[in-house]
Amino acid sequence: MQYPSKHIEKAVEEISKLPGIGKKTALRLALYLLREEEEDTQALAEALVELRTKTQYCRDCHNFSDAPLCGVCASHRRDRSIICVVENPQDVIAIENTAQYQGLYHVLGGVISPIEGVGPADIKLDSLIQRVIISAAGENPVKEIILALSPTMEGDTTAFYITKKLGPHGTKVSSIARGIPVGGELEYTDEITLGRSIISRTTYNSNGY
Numbered sequence: 581m582q583y584p585s586k587h588i589e590k591a592v593e594e595i596s597k598l599p600g601i602g603k604k605t606a607l608r609l610a611l612y613l614l615r616e617e618e619e620d621t622q623a624l625a626e627a628l629v630e631l632r633t634k635t636q637y638c639r640d641c642h643n644f645s646d647a648p649l650c651g652v653c654a655s656h657r658r659d660r661s662i663i664c665v666v667e668n669p670q671d672v673i674a675i676e677n678t679a680q681y682q683g684l685y686h687v688l689g690g691v692i693s694p695i696e697g698v699g700p701a702d703i704k705l706d707s708l709i710q711r712v713i714i715s716a717a718g719e720n721p722v723k724e725i726i727l728a729l730s731p732t733m734e735g736d737t738t739a740f741y742i743t744k745k746l747g748p749h750g751t752k753v754s755s756i757a758r759g760i761p762v763g764g765e766l767e768y769t770d771e772i773t774l775g776r777s778i779i780s781r782t783t784y785n786s787n788g789y
């Protein structure tokens with residue numbers, strides 16, 4: 581593609597690196613930004629820089645946060661005896677949108693996948709076990725772990741690992757009800773179905789859901 585300006589070319593090159601955006605769409609977006617008020621483009625550029633420089637991970641649950649401790653972990657209104665284990669930050673957003681859950685979270689950052697070479701040490705599994713063990717000595721021991729993982733072989737493997745590790749500590753492990761379509765990811769599940777599946781969770785049994 582020929583561009584009238586090297587600045588446009590550079591913008592198209594960067595924008596087209598985003599998932600699902602080809603060169604044509606990138607060009608359309610770049611030209612749109614040139615037509616818009618300059619301050620709108622400045623605001624977008626600043627938001628992107630701040631996204632990368634100011635977003636951090638919560639030291640307890642590993643969700644994205646603006647401070648060392650995220651809003652959920654820092655809140656006194658949350659039930660500290662329950663931790664909902666999810667794969668990604670998007671899952672936390674989906675569950676928060678149901679307004680049906682008042683406990684804490686733990687974001688694994690993936691699931692165990694031998695095929696993709698992801699082992700227990702590659703995701704935040706040990707820190708989950710540590711959170712539960714450390715809490716047992718404090719004022720707010722964790723009594724229940726709710727697994728909200730994908731109903732895939734990788735999700736099941738991860739659930740099995742957590743149950744094995746936490747079993748000896750007497751922590752109750754439950755799983756969100758399987759109203760969620762098989763293979764469907766949490767973030768695409770509607771809020772009512774997801775909310776209901778948290779309320780009607782069942783005790784996890786390591787032979788399957």
Ligand SMILES: [Zn+2]
Nearest residue numbers: 638641650653
């Ligand atoms: Zn947190």
